[in-house]
Amino acid sequence: MTIILANTPIILASKSPRRQELLTLMGLNFKVELKDVDESYPDGLSPAEIAVYISEKKAKAFDGKNGEIVITADTIVALNGEILGKPEDRAHAQEMLRKLSGSKHEVYTGVTIVKGNLIHSFYDRTEVYCKAVSHEEIDFYIDNYKPYDKAGSYGVQDWWGIVVVQRIEGSYTNVMGLPTEKLYNELIKLV
Ligand SMILES: Cc1cn([C@H]2C[C@H](O)[C@@H](COP(=O)(O)OP(=O)(O)OP(=O)(O)O)O2)c(=O)[nH]c1=O
Numbered sequence: 001m002t003i004i005l006a007n008t009p010i011i012l013a014s015k016s017p018r019r020q021e022l023l024t025l026m027g028l029n030f031k032v033e034l035k036d037v038d039e040s041y042p043d044g045l046s047p048a049e050i051a052v053y054i055s056e057k058k059a060k061a062f063d064g065k066n067g068e069i070v071i072t073a074d075t076i077v078a079l080n081g082e083i084l085g086k087p088e089d090r091a092h093a094q095e096m097l098r099k100l101s102g103s104k105h106e107v108y109t110g111v112t113i114v115k116g117n118l119i120h121s122f123y124d125r126t127e128v129y130c131k132a133v134s135h136e137e138i139d140f141y142i143d144n145y146k147p148y149d150k151a152g153s154y155g156v157q158d159w160w161g162i163v164v165v166q167r168i169e170g171s172y173t174n175v176m177g178l179p180t181e182k183l184y185n186e187l188i189k190l191v
Pocket of ligand 1: 013014015016017018073074075076077086107149150151152154155156157175176177
């Protein structure tokens with residue numbers, strides 16, 4: 001597929017297979033380049049600010065070269081003001097999913113686009129409503145889907161999203177890790 005952005009060289013600085021898949025679905029030509037970044041953040045930031053802060057940290061590992069566009073992102077889950085990142089182990093995943101069960105949470109993805117000296121960031125926010133599930137169902141999910149690489153310990157694109165998520169308000173791809181509709185709007189302003 002050829003679209004308006006197809007000839008712009010893009011680097012996606014993300015190991016997330018979901019982000020790679022979504023950029024492909026956007027019809028973009030890109031390559032993946034990874035750098036190690038410490039994902040800590042200072043106290044006192046709002047969830048949106050945290051997502052943008054970490055996304056910008058990932059972007060600053062690149063120093064505007066060769067006219068390419070670099071894209072980075074960071075996704076976090078917020079539940080009543082508590083930030084849920086990736087689980088450290090099985091018990092941590094159980095704890096997070098028990099909190100998400102029967103309640104509403106928000107997913108924030110911060111995105112940064114680097115082009116030359118320009119660094120531009122934005123974020124998207126989606127509300128996700130989960131039905132109540134049993135501890136057995138949560139254990140079944142963790143043991144079969146191993147959601148250790150996912151913020152909040154679940155994937156909207158897997159069993160959890162199919163069976164447990166009742167409704168979402170806002171962008172679905174934002175929950176997966178990249179708000180594609182907003183990203184497209186920002187990219188076409190830059191090229
Ligand atoms: C909430 C949710 C998150 N996720 C994923 C998106 C992200 O990959 C991950 C959050 O971790 P991130 O730190 O945002 O990203 P990452 O470590 O996977 O990749 P990189 O830092 O290299 O860009 O959780 C889903 O796949 N589905 C979901 O429903």
